[in-house]
Amino acid sequence: MTRFGIIGGGLMGHGIAVALAQAGHHAGVFDHDPAVLAGLGARVEQALTRCAVPAHPVGAVRDRIVPVDSLAGLGKHAEVVIEAVSERLAIKHDVLAALEPHIAPDTPVWTNTSVLSISRIAKAMSYPQRLVGVHWWNPPYLIPLVEIAPGANTGSAHVAHAHDLLAALGKTTVRLHRDIPGFIGNRLQFALVREALYLLDEGVCEPETIDTVVRSSLGLRWTAVGPMENADYIGLDLTKAIIGSLAPALSTQTYDFPTLDRLLAQQRTGRPAGAGLLAWPAGRDREVAERLEAGIRHNLSR
Numbered sequence: 336m337t338r339f340g341i342i343g344g345g346l347m348g349h350g351i352a353v354a355l356a357q358a359g360h361h362a363g364v365f366d367h368d369p370a371v372l373a374g375l376g377a378r379v380e381q382a383l384t385r386c387a388v389p390a391h392p393v394g395a396v397r398d399r400i401v402p403v404d405s406l407a408g409l410g411k412h413a414e415v416v417i418e419a420v421s422e423r424l425a426i427k428h429d430v431l432a433a434l435e436p437h438i439a440p441d442t443p444v445w446t447n448t449s450v451l452s453i454s455r456i457a458k459a460m461s462y463p464q465r466l467v468g469v470h471w472w473n474p475p476y477l478i479p480l481v482e483i484a485p486g487a488n489t490g491s492a493h494v495a496h497a498h499d500l501l502a503a504l505g506k507t508t509v510r511l512h513r514d515i516p517g518f519i520g521n522r523l524q525f526a527l528v529r530e531a532l533y534l535l536d537e538g539v540c541e542p543e544t545i546d547t548v549v550r551s552s553l554g555l556r557w558t559a560v561g562p563m564e565n566a567d568y569i570g571l572d573l574t575k576a577i578i579g580s581l582a583p584a585l586s587t588q589t590y591d592f593p594t595l596d597r598l599l600a601q602q603r604t605g606r607p608a609g610a611g612l613l614a615w616p617a618g619r620d621r622e623v624a625e626r627l628e629a630g631i632r633h634n635l636s637r
């Protein structure tokens with residue numbers, strides 16, 4: 336049993352706590368928002384109910400997750416600290432600088448950043464060698480993958496330690512050779528999102544059509560055969576012919592995304608606003624959350 340300290344009790348922080356507690360670990364969770372800490376128990380219960388964990392273990396798992404009201408309190412017991420605060424470099428800098436006086440110099444710290452550079456996050460730290468990029472996917476208690484990346488100054492023993500702990504949890508771990516924004520998964524995911532937005536900008540199709548194409552073709556294929564194996568399967572000569580012909584036609588947008596910018600200017604921010612690329616009538620958010628988890632569970636059970 337390892338005692339984890341999680342900073343940030345939001346979507347990822349509480350989900351990571353559930354994943355750890357299900358494996359028998361202890362998780363203290365600190366958040367600067369008292370309302371988040373007050374609601375932690377209820378959100379953990381909801382996650383465990385959705386996981387369909389049998390009744391008795393729910394209590395045991397829930398009891399291993401405790402809210403903590405200060406970084407000092409979190410640091411007192413944590414053998415490993417996981418940073419899961421908002422995705423802003425300045426916030427992560429402030430939090431890590433405030434944390435370090437409360438933990439021993441060799442206590443590992445994992446950052447769950449999605450796209451920030453591990454080396455840049457570590458710049459605020461007195462002991463940057465202990466910071467490892469450990470990127471979980473939502474929901475962390477369901478998705479097997481965790482990506483692990485070192486920053487420029489990360490000690491190799493800290494990377495190996497993170498890998499071993501996560502592998503023992505039953506996670507599918509991948510180790511990047513070096514720090515790169517977005518790890519592997521988000522780079523691939525947002526390359527596809529950029530192209531999808533470009534198709535909308537060009538008037539090629541509706542947003543729903545893009546989801547239909549992905550869900551009925553690529554999404555099905557990729558759970559069985561990844562794009563590298565598929566490239567070999569169809570032959571690298573054909574792969575070269577296709578990418579050589581298509582690459583010049585693909586989006587290279589880096590800043591302006593007209594469809595996205597127009598919707599944002601109209602306050603159509605998606606689910607929270609009730610409208611975005613798609614319409615979000617009442618109840619759709621819950622239906623999507625349930626379909627997402629049910630779909631992942633279905634794929635995992637095959």
Ligand SMILES: NC(=O)c1ccc[n+]([C@@H]2O[C@H](COP(=O)([O-])OP(=O)(O)OC[C@H]3O[C@@H](n4cnc5c(N)ncnc54)[C@H](O)[C@@H]3O)[C@@H](O)[C@H]2O)c1
Pocket residue numbers: 342343344345346347348365366367368371419420421422423426429430447448449450470471472473
């Ligand atoms: N949402 C995802 O699917 C996902 C997936 C992988 C990684 N991530 C990354 O995980 C991190 C957290 O994302 P999230 O989706 O859980 O965000 P979230 O907004 O749900 O939660 C962030 C939490 O951090 C807390 N917080 C902010 N500043 C703080 C501070 N100074 N001290 C203590 N707590 C503070 C907030 O109160 C909030 O509860 C981000 O770096 C994000 O990029 C998100």
